[in-house]
Amino acid sequence: MAANFWASTQRLHWQFSRETLSDVRQQLEDEDRNLVQQYPLPDRRLLSIFFNQQLGKLGKKMNIRQQALATAQVYMRRFYSKVEIRRTNPYLVLATALYLACKMEECPQHIRVVVSEARQQWPEFIISDVSKLGECEFYLISEMNSQLIIHHPYRTLQEFQGTLNMAQDDVSLAWSIVNDHYLTDLPLLVPPHVIAVTAMFLALTLKPTQTGLQSAATSAAALSSASPTSKEPAGTSQGPPSTQQKKVQHLVSWLAEGEVDITACIECSQEIISLYDVWEQYNEKTCKEQIARFVKARGLDK
Amino acid sequence: MSGTNPPSSAATARALEATQSLKRSVQAAFDESQDARKAPPNNGYTSKVRVLDRYKVVGFISSGTYGRVYKAVGVNGQVGEFAIKKFKPDKEGETIQYTGISQSACREMALCSELSHPNMIHLVEIILEDKCIFMVFEYAExxxxxxxxxxxxxxxxxxxxxxxxxxxxxxxxxxxxxxxxxxxxxxxxxxxxxxxxxxxxxxxxxxxxxxxxxxxxxxxxxxxxxxxxxxxxxxxxxxxxxxxxxxxxxxxxxxxxxxxxxxxxxxxxxxxxxxxxxxxxxxxxxxxxxxxxxxxxxxxxxxxxxxxxxxxxxxxxxxxxxxxxxxxxxxxxxxxxxxxxxxxxxxxxxxxxxxxxxxxxxxxxxxxxxxxxxxxxxxxxxxxxxxERVTANCFEGMTTQYPHRRVSADDNDIRMSSLPGTKRGGLPDDSLTGRPTKRMKD
The missing domain is CATH 1.10.510.10 (Transferase(Phosphotransferase) domain 1)
Known part of the structure; x- marks a missing residue:
């Protein structure tokens, strides 16, 4: 339940294995094979980047807190695990997810405000009729089985910050890595505390200001040294330990004592690092055009 | 032979007729949904589950600022008695429009879906059908x-x-x-x-x-x-x-x-x-x-x-x-x-x-x-x-039989009225007995 992730609907109904998630999506596409072939779309992560940027713009105009934006992103991902995106107007779904998330995160926005802001931002795709968004809200809640309470990694991150005595810089970086994980399938695959641990770990190992992003392999190797089977402490092969390496060692030994699923953390960090790789191919224009094609052709904006 | 036949006076006939028409009016609260079914909107939302496919409404229990609660029995394989809370759409009368679900309804839907405890009312399901929200709960007498x-x-x-x-x-x-x-x-x-x-x-x-x-x-x-x-x-x-x-x-x-x-x-x-x-x-x-x-x-x-x-x-x-x-x-x-x-x-x-x-x-x-x-x-x-030890059944050892919850079929104006207060079927209106009206909300 709300305080207890282990008894939550998120854990019981919205955590999938990679295989299940891919099967579910395959099945969705199979049911609409013609549609899928007719309207190709970019990599899911690229689309997610696009949606996230659009959501960010919309949220900024209404001064919406990050937690509500994060909830909206999870709603989108859950919804599109059950509904073929080409059957929807993603802009309407985006605005609706934000509207609903704001209510659930206790920072409600009036439906008219959301619709008018959304219309200003996407005049070609949103009509000024609030009932469209109201209807879409029914759709969203129904597909999510009214399971609307979302556990985010931010809470764990805040708790760990004290426990591990992390520097503010590292926490901020971990925080933005958590923000980025919503662009991947991770919210549907791993528990939020695993994300938090991974984000902290990556924040200490990937210092974007220093040498650019390290490879997934290096980070994963350091992480796996935290697993009980490994005898070798992290960073031994890299010469004398720097402050950063000490921090990593501290985290690693802390992890080794705990019961955090290290394998999940490794997978998780690989997922996030490959997101940063894919990001280089991101092209806003392509996303926009490919979405516009099916929305316009199918009259989904009406 | 008249002794073996059921009494068939004019009074019973009238009563029967009245009951039938009342039943119809309660049912009408749920029938709006059926009217809308005839013309599904383009690309619109339609519920996969129909309230009336699973439940037969037997009467009205109470109303509040949120809407109304009905008693229902399960049909088509759904077994038992239920209380169905129907949230009233924002604007009643005329044509119902989607106006966005109230924050209070959102909270209740989300929390009831998440919570589960022997001392909490048990949520059976939530059905979102034709612009209305129906929360189906276990029935408590x-x-x-x-x-x-x-x-x-x-x-x-x-x-x-x-x-x-x-x-x-x-x-x-x-x-x-x-x-x-x-x-x-x-x-x-x-x-x-x-x-x-x-x-x-x-x-x-x-x-x-x-x-x-x-x-x-x-x-x-x-x-x-x-x-x-x-x-x-x-x-x-x-x-x-x-x-x-x-x-x-x-x-x-x-x-x-x-x-x-x-x-x-x-x-x-x-x-x-x-x-x-x-x-x-x-x-x-x-x-x-x-x-x-x-x-x-x-x-x-x-x-x-x-x-x-x-x-x-x-x-x-x-x-x-x-x-x-x-x-x-x-x-x-x-x-x-x-x-x-x-x-x-x-x-x-x-x-x-x-x-x-x-x-x-x-x-x-x-x-x-x-x-x-x-x-x-x-x-x-x-x-x-x-x-002593606390009993899990609060009626244990009691001779008092509490009357069943009064359920009334008298609910003609379901689509129009929005009475304040917690009106209970059968019992006098709370506002008359001096119960305070339901909490105000901003």
């Missing part, structure tokens, strides 16, 4: 308001002490579950506490409940007014911005007192919000509390002086109402109440006794930080006094 009313009309006789003990224990147990899960109920009152025919207490109506884990804004800014006036804690009356689960424990204290006396203990009159929507100081309600508990002091409640409405407290008279046999305040109220309701002095188990008073006093503690928590209240000696 009784509620505390109905039980209290049964003991006050036509003659007053006490609710057995053992039953009160069981009810209170179960209520606190459910509340402990809510609070450990960071949920504030914020509207505990007799009408919202259900009791099944097996004597199990179920907390219901999470329409005002919310999570209080690190809120983005203070709780006050979300909902200006919470908790029905008679059950509203002093810190709320004094305008506290950062209230705590202690507000629910105050309400439990009020409910405990009401189970003992069969009347609300602090029956104040609500000052209405003015046109500017500023929240007025509830002087009369505060007065009722002070009459029994005495004036709160900063010695006993250090935070008192920091309450936003502290200065308003001077306008409240400090006269204490009851004083007898050298006893004052709550103690006098308690013993007078037990006597006038008719609790026997012996055996000890038939009387809530001094431990009852002690528990009540610690629930009706002015200082929210000193008020018992649900966990502490469950540990109170009241529950173990006389070497």
């Amino acid at each position: 009784h509620d505390l308001l109905q039980i209290i009313q049964h003991h006050s009309q036509p003659t007053r006789y006490p609710i057995p002490a053992s039953a009160i003990k069981s009810i209170l224990f179960q209520l606190l147990n459910g509340l402990l579950y809510l609070h450990t899960n960071w949920v504030l109920h914020r509207d505990l009152k007799p009408a919202n506490i259900m009791v099944t025919s097996k004597g199990e207490v179920r907390i219901g109506d999470l329409g005002l409940a919310r999570l209080f884990y690190k809120p983005l804004h203070n709780l006050f800014s979300g909902d200006k007014v919470v908790v029905t006036i008679w059950y509203r804690a002093p810190e709320l009356l004094l305008g506290s911005r950062h209230y705590t689960p202690a507000i629910d424990l105050w309400a439990v204290g009020c409910i405990f007192a009401e189970l003992l006396s069969l009347r609300p203990i602090f029956k104040g009159e609500e000052a209405k919000m003015d046109s500017k929507k500023t929240v007025p100081f509830q002087k009369n309600q505060m007065q009722k509390i002070v009459e029994i508990l005495g004036m709160p002091t900063k010695e006993k409640w250090p935070g008192l002086v920091h309450q936003p409405e502290f200065t308003q407290l001077q306008s409240v008279s400090s006269a204490v109402r009851e004083a007898s046999q050298g006893k004052t305040g709550l103690e006098a109220w308690y013993w007078n109440t037990l006597k006038s309701t008719g609790y026997p002095d012996s055996p000890p188990s038939a009387n809530p006794g001094p431990q009852g008073l002690d528990l009540l006093a610690k629930l009706l503690e002015y200082d929210p930080s000193k008020r018992l928590t649900a966990e502490q209240a469950l540990q109170h000696p009241y529950f173990t006094a006389n070497g």
Whole structure:
């Protein structure tokens, strides 16, 4: 339940294995094979980047807190695990997810405000009729089985910050890595505390200001040294330990004592690092055009 | 042969006809959905599940600001009795439009889907169909308001002490579950506490409940007014911005007192919000509390002086109402109440006794930080006094048979009316019996 992730609907109904998630999506596409072939779309992560940027713009105009934006992103991902995106107007779904998330995160926005802001931002795709968004809200809640309470990694991150005595810089970086994980399938695959641990770990190992992003392999190797089977402490092969390496060692030994699923953390960090790789191919224009094609052709904006 | 035939007088025929037409009108509440089915909107949302495919509505139970509750029986494989809460669409009459679901309905849907505890009302499913929300709950035959009313009309006789003990224990147990899960109920009152025919207490109506884990804004800014006036804690009356689960424990204290006396203990009159929507100081309600508990002091409640409405407290008279046999305040109220309701002095188990008073006093503690928590209240000696054990069935050993929940089929104007207050089928309208209207919401 709300305080207890282990008894939550998120854990019981919205955590999938990679295989299940891919099967579910395959099945969705199979049911609409013609549609899928007719309207190709970019990599899911690229689309997610696009949606996230659009959501960010919309949220900024209404001064919406990050937690509500994060909830909206999870709603989108859950919804599109059950509904073929080409059957929807993603802009309407985006605005609706934000509207609903704001209510659930206790920072409600009036439906008219959301619709008018959304219309200003996407005049070609949103009509000024609030009932469209109201209807879409029914759709969203129904597909999510009214399971609307979302556990985010931010809470764990805040708790760990004290426990591990992390520097503010590292926490901020971990925080933005958590923000980025919503662009991947991770919210549907791993528990939020695993994300938090991974984000902290990556924040200490990937210092974007220093040498650019390290490879997934290096980070994963350091992480796996935290697993009980490994005898070798992290960073031994890299010469004398720097402050950063000490921090990593501290985290690693802390992890080794705990019961955090290290394998999940490794997978998780690989997922996030490959997101940063894919990001280089991101092209806003392509996303926009490919979405516009099916929305316009199918009259989904009406 | 006429003796073996069922009576077929004109009266029964009329009655039959009336029943039939009433049944039709109740059913009509759900039939709107069927009209809309004929013309599905383009690309629009249509429910995969139909309320009427699974449930047959048998009558109307109650209404509130949120909408209406109906009794239904399962059909097509769905077995049992159910209570279906139908949220009223924002604009009634004419054509119903999607206008966005109220935050209160969103909270209730989300929390009920997430929560599961033997002392919480069990949600069966939620159906979103044709612009209406239907929340399907297990059916509970009784509620505390109905039980209290049964003991006050036509003659007053006490609710057995053992039953009160069981009810209170179960209520606190459910509340402990809510609070450990960071949920504030914020509207505990007799009408919202259900009791099944097996004597199990179920907390219901999470329409005002919310999570209080690190809120983005203070709780006050979300909902200006919470908790029905008679059950509203002093810190709320004094305008506290950062209230705590202690507000629910105050309400439990009020409910405990009401189970003992069969009347609300602090029956104040609500000052209405003015046109500017500023929240007025509830002087009369505060007065009722002070009459029994005495004036709160900063010695006993250090935070008192920091309450936003502290200065308003001077306008409240400090006269204490009851004083007898050298006893004052709550103690006098308690013993007078037990006597006038008719609790026997012996055996000890038939009387809530001094431990009852002690528990009540610690629930009706002015200082929210000193008020018992649900966990502490469950540990109170009241529950173990006389070497007894609390029964899981609050009706255990009772001879009283409570009447079934009255369910009326008389509901012609379902689509149009939006009566305030908690109107209950069969029972007089609460607004007539002096029950306060449902909490106001901003």
